[in-house]
Amino acid sequence: MIISIIVAISKNQVIGKNNQLIWHLPKDMKFFMDTTMDTVVIMGRKNYESIPKKYRPLNNRKNVIITRNKSYNAEGCTVVNSIDESLKVLNNIENKEVFVIGGGEIYKKFLEKGLIDRMYITHIDEYFDGDTFFPDVNYESWKSSDILYHSKD
Numbered sequence: 001m002i003i004s005i006i007v008a009i010s011k012n013q014v015i016g017k018n019n020q021l022i023w024h025l026p027k028d029m030k031f032f033m034d035t036t037m038d039t040v041v042i043m044g045r046k047n048y049e050s051i052p053k054k055y056r057p058l059n060n061r062k063n064v065i066i067t068r069n070k071s072y073n074a075e076g077c078t079v080v081n082s083i084d085e086s087l088k089v090l091n092n093i094e095n096k097e098v099f100v101i102g103g104g105e106i107y108k109k110f111l112e113k114g115l116i117d118r119m120y121i122t123h124i125d126e127y128f129d130g131d132t133f134f135p136d137v138n139y140e141s142w143k144s145s146d147i148l149y150h151s152k153d
């Protein structure tokens with residue numbers, strides 16, 4: 001099993017503000033949807049609640065939500081109370097690649113625990129004012145495989 005992060009990051013590492021995405025990038029959203037289709041997506045409770053109601057749970061994906069709230073319930077989702085518990089859920093799944101889809105706290109915890117094998121990073125070539133950041137990563141210890149360039153969306 002491969003555990004991957006998928007994220008879009010501004011030049012100053014901002015990923016969100018007021019529990020929302022700051023940008024509207026249709027091509028990147030399509031990339032996210034296509035890449036994670038038919039997989040397991042793991043997310044923090046705040047990220048889950050940031051998804052517009054009509055789009056959640058994300059369709060054709062097993063949605064795993066991490067929260068410390070033991071009575072949290074989200075229809076059609078698997079709710080777990082720790083990172084370790086989310087891994088136990090994955091042990092029963094045969095998918096080859098699972099995706100950690102944020103937000104900031106959850107990216108940081110998976111990276112700190114050394115659980116991430118691969119990252120799909122959209123680098124947005126702008127600075128944004130935000131309150132949620134992607135953690136610092138020592139990219140020198142990562143191998144860059146595919147780099148795609150896009151015109152402004």
Ligand SMILES: NC(=O)c1ccc[n+]([C@@H]2O[C@H](COP(=O)([O-])OP(=O)(O)OC[C@H]3O[C@@H](n4cnc5c(N)ncnc54)[C@H](OP(=O)(O)O)[C@@H]3O)[C@@H](O)[C@H]2O)c1
Binds near residue numbers: 014043045067
């Ligand atoms: N740019 C991107 O690609 C991207 C992707 C995803 C999200 N985002 C943005 O990121 C922001 C949300 O990120 P965030 O950092 O505020 O929140 P988050 O990581 O989505 O969720 C944080 C919540 O996860 C739960 N949690 C965290 N660590 C835990 C642990 N060890 N055990 C159990 N539960 C744990 C807690 O839930 P409880 O409080 O319920 O206990 C915590 O409040 C939004 O602005 C969103 O739009 C951006």
